[in-house]
Amino acid sequence: MALVLNEEQVMLKESAAGFLAENATVTHLRALRDSNSERGFSDDVWNEMAQMGWAGIAIPEAFGGLGYGYTGLGLLLEQAGRNLSASPLQSTVLVAATLIGELGSSQQKEELLPAIAAGQKFISLALQEGPHHAPQQSALSATLNEGDYILNGTKLMVLDAVSAHTFIVIARTSGTPGEEQGLSAFLLDAGTAGLTVERRSLVDSRSAGALVCDNVRVPAANLLGAPGSAWVGLTRALDIANIGLASELLGVSTEVFERTIAYLQERKQFGRVIGSFQGLQHRAAELFAELELARSIVLKALHAIDDGDPALSLIASAAKAKLCEVAQRATNEAIQMHGGIGMTDEYEIGFFIKRARVVQHTFGDYNYHLDRFAQCSGF
DSSP states (O other), X not given: OOSSOOHHHHHHHHHXXXXXXXXXXXXXXXXXXXXXXSSOSOHHHHHHHHHTTGGGTTSOGGGTSOOOOHHHXXXXXXXXXXXXXXXXXXXXXXXXXXXXXXXXXXXXXXXXXXXXXXXXXXXXXXXXXXXXXXXXXXXXXXXXXXXXXXXXXXXXXXXXXXTOSEEEEEEESSSOTTOSTTEEEEEEETTOTXXXXXXXXXXXXXXXXXXXXXXXXXEGGGEXXXXXXXXXXXXXXXXXXXXXXXXXXXXXXXXXXXXXXXXXXXXXXXXXXXXXXXHHHHHHHHHHHHHHHXXXXXXXXXXXXXXXXXXXXXXXXXXXXXXXXXXXXXXXXXXXXXXXGGGSTTSTHHHHHHHHHHHHHTTOOHHHHHHHHXXXXXX
């Protein structure tokens, strides 16, 4: 498939760009931060997104979605990155809906996916337990007791935890930490007895949280898939999630690049605009080339999801690693070329580097995916 957008995709991208530039910009994010918003996003803006079909863009039509595919969702996430638009697109639409689609029964899909597509239900994945992404190391225990499962343990870095109605908790029903087998996925309602949700404020002004499970009783019917067999579906869902996050990083990187170029054309030193200095021109040109390469690999990865490419894991890690690298370089260069003013709260450019760092570390950073790419390549 050619690495270009078709007419419908171009229209979607332009529509999303216009809506987010008016309703969910850095200015809106700053207002949410200054008001200490627990949810971290605007309900009114989210409702408008849902009315436009964004919440169900990648959900099949049979379950109330648009069935537009992940390429369409990736375009939305790219524009969200350009505007730093806060919403449950990542936690609920990209991650949770995908995992339900991979592991859920027909009944679970019929119950949950239409509610997600309508923008009425927020679901968050509870996976990480340590300082870094290591899904095989999940140790939160799920012990069978009189037909139910008893959950004990802690989860960290749960996206949009405060606003979630339900969590998908990855727990160990057998085996030991470090093993792929033995992991199970449970649907856990936010108000369940024994569950504590602790809010965490992230450096990018978004909302996250930690879950503490203290003898939480979960019905066996809340299992997604068979006990101990969540790994394959979880892996595919995380591959798709990382491609979506790579799309967002592409948007962040593109926006900081364009803002930096504009600054180089107006900032003067020694009686000349600093964009006329050859050293800065070379750095900008190299970054432009890196962004074009990044754009190609993200589109390739999005197509790989929709086309059912058997090498999805390799492509996903290649895309996430590359976009982590490009985002690191783009945001660092933006700060360097802006000078000290770039890190002041008054200038918006600092918000982008903070968001980039959080996304880079979500579901595996550059080093994690570089290593995984090597493993997938047979090394």
